[in-house]
Amino acid sequence: MSHPLAALAPGLASSTALQRILREQQALLDSAGVGIAFIRNRTVLRCNQHCANIFGLASPEEVVGRSSEGLHPSRDAFRELGRAAFPDLSRGLAYRTKRQLRRSDGRLFWAHLTGRLINPHDSGEGSLWIIDDIDAQRHARALLDSAMVSRLQREIEDRRSDQERIYRMAHYDALTQLPNRVLLAERGEEAIRLAQENGTPLAVMFLDLDNFKHVNDSLGHRVGDALLVEIARRLQGTVRERDTVARLGGDEFVLLLPRANAQGAERVAAKMQEAAMQPVQVGHHELSLALSMGIALFPEHGSDFETLIQCADTAMYRAKAGGRNNYCFFTPQMQEQSARALQLTNALRRALERNQLSLHYQPQVALPTGRVHGVEALLRWNHPELGSVSPAEFIPVAEDSGLILPIGEWVLRTALAQLQAWHAAGLPRLTMAVNLSATQLRQPQLPQMVEHLLHEHRIAAHMLELELTENVAVDDPHTAIASMEQLHTMGVRLSMDDFGTGYSSLSQLKRFQIYRLKIDQSFVRDLDHDGNDRAIVSAIIRMAQALGMRTTAEGVETADQLAFLREQGCDEAQGYYFSRPLPAAELERHRLGCQAA
Numbered sequence: 001m002s003h004p005l006a007a008l009a010p011g012l013a014s015s016t017a018l019q020r021i022l023r024e025q026q027a028l029l030d031s032a033g034v035g036i037a038f039i040r041n042r043t044v045l046r047c048n049q050h051c052a053n054i055f056g057l058a059s060p061e062e063v064v065g066r067s068s069e070g071l072h073p074s075r076d077a078f079r080e081l082g083r084a085a086f087p088d089l090s091r092g093l094a095y096r097t098k099r100q101l102r103r104s105d106g107r108l109f110w111a112h113l114t115g116r117l118i119n120p121h122d123s124g125e126g127s128l129w130i131i132d133d134i135d136a137q138r139h140a141r142a143l144l145d146s147a148m149v150s151r152l153q154r155e156i157e158d159r160r161s162d163q164e165r166i167y168r169m170a171h172y173d174a175l176t177q178l179p180n181r182v183l184l185a186e187r188g189e190e191a192i193r194l195a196q197e198n199g200t201p202l203a204v205m206f207l208d209l210d211n212f213k214h215v216n217d218s219l220g221h222r223v224g225d226a227l228l229v230e231i232a233r234r235l236q237g238t239v240r241e242r243d244t245v246a247r248l249g250g251d252e253f254v255l256l257l258p259r260a261n262a263q264g265a266e267r268v269a270a271k272m273q274e275a276a277m278q279p280v281q282v283g284h285h286e287l288s289l290a291l292s293m294g295i296a297l298f299p300e301h302g303s304d305f306e307t308l309i310q311c312a313d314t315a316m317y318r319a320k321a322g323g324r325n326n327y328c329f330f331t332p333q334m335q336e337q338s339a340r341a342l343q344l345t346n347a348l349r350r351a352l353e354r355n356q357l358s359l360h361y362q363p364q365v366a367l368p369t370g371r372v373h374g375v376e377a378l379l380r381w382n383h384p385e386l387g388s389v390s391p392a393e394f395i396p397v398a399e400d401s402g403l404i405l406p407i408g409e410w411v412l413r414t415a416l417a418q419l420q421a422w423h424a425a426g427l428p429r430l431t432m433a434v435n436l437s438a439t440q441l442r443q444p445q446l447p448q449m450v451e452h453l454l455h456e457h458r459i460a461a462h463m464l465e466l467e468l469t470e471n472v473a474v475d476d477p478h479t480a481i482a483s484m485e486q487l488h489t490m491g492v493r494l495s496m497d498d499f500g501t502g503y504s505s506l507s508q509l510k511r512f513q514i515y516r517l518k519i520d521q522s523f524v525r526d527l528d529h530d531g532n533d534r535a536i537v538s539a540i541i542r543m544a545q546a547l548g549m550r551t552t553a554e555g556v557e558t559a560d561q562l563a564f565l566r567e568q569g570c571d572e573a574q575g576y577y578f579s580r581p582l583p584a585a586e587l588e589r590h591r592l593g594c595q596a597a
């Protein structure tokens, strides 16, 4: 096809130079971002690609040759444009307007038009028109805008979900998905505000799983975690929507119970106990757990959330100490006791180095012969200001603070040194019983320490009896059993103290390699007038005999008690009837000299 511009200079159309110029011009035209068309005699002579695009045609060739009138919505519109443009064009000026044009498929669109005559003195040479498609621009802008909007929306969405994730991480426990300490505190403050405003009650409950450490240690953390998740689910399923179940960490949970008074809290506690006690299946383990719970009430026990939680925590410890699977309401006395415990802990830290501790010894008498076969070492603490503090009070404090470890070692060393002295003084068969706390038994190095002290004082292992309570083994049977086995292998004798008051099974007794059962003094105390106690004591003695264990009755105070025990075949007895626990020198004077064999 001959180039349309060749028509403008017919003589030059075949020249190579002109062809090159025309190609360059076309390239220039095609690279323009607007439509460009040359029109002469109402016919399109030449246009660029953009112009073809604007009119919905594939290439400039499809536009060239078309009547320019057909590019307008109507003949009238076309003529009107000619009339309007003429004054400017004929003066050699550019004519600018905004018009509707028609695409090849008939659709109308708005465009900015700029026209100019090629030769202002001769309109017959045609005109050049620049067409700027406003609709397409608008459309493109709209597309751009919507792309930006959706990107913005995505960003906002992303940011929102990031914020939600951060909020969740900061306010919820990752394992159980329960509210954590932070969210609990927020809800607690809010609950107190509402309770104050409405004059309604509010209960805070502190929960702790009994023996959870045992599950974790013996079955592994994965089982422990699964158990916590299941317990969390059950607790959550037991309360009402307005209540909050939060996990503080480990096996500690807190319940926030708006509008619950003492009876309400008690009902929830009972439901919690029931929910926790249903067996939990984790893999092939069927586990059942119990809860210890402490309850504090608003406003009776505190006006701020921090105080209420502390009170509930204190009450929970009391529940645990009272035998586990239990709940307890906070009382102000508990706080006094906590303050006292703190005072004792601080004072106890200095007790060893300031020589405030001493041992008293209580004889243990063999019933068939009436002779003292051994003594039990009992710790005494005499503080310059606090006076004589009972071990029943300070031993638990020492256990909680970990001070029982250095103190327990001191007791063992001092007792063995005393035994060594008595053996040297002519009482070679005297045995020494020493109390061991659960914390001590959990120390894996305990057997080595005992062995070292026995060696240091040249005492045969069977002359030492270590007294354990039943709960020692319940808390951490694995370490406890390992230590007991080592001690047993060394020849040290183990006795079960306060037997009958704790929680142990007969199979445990066998596994623990127990040499002696010490019948708790609570059964001995009322032997004279309580038929049940008599039945229990004689059953314990018979059971021990059947299992090949010896029995010692604690707290014997009367001749009648002694007669009953002797009659039942009890092996040894200990109590005020024979002697109170005494300092070594006093005991030597009164009891040991002639009786020990």
Ligand SMILES: Nc1nc2c(ncn2[C@@H]2O[C@H](COP(=O)(O)O[C@H]3[C@@H](O)[C@H](n4cnc5c(=O)[nH]c(N)nc54)O[C@@H]3COP(=O)(O)O)[C@@H](O)[C@H]2O)c(=O)[nH]1
Pocket: 362, 376, 377, 378, 379, 380, 390, 391, 392, 395, 411, 435, 436, 437, 467, 497, 498, 521, 554, 555, 556, 557, 574, 575, 576, 577, 581
């Ligand atoms: N872990 C350690 N625990 C210890 C140690 N020393 C003592 N304790 C434990 O403290 C609890 C209280 O001991 P204590 O006040 O010494 O009471 C003992 C006896 O004095 C008392 N007793 C003895 N005979 C009688 C009696 O006839 N009547 C009566 N009412 N009380 C009597 O009983 C306690 C016996 O203790 P135990 O045989 O150990 O049960 C107590 O639990 C001690 O175990 C220590 O060094 N470490």
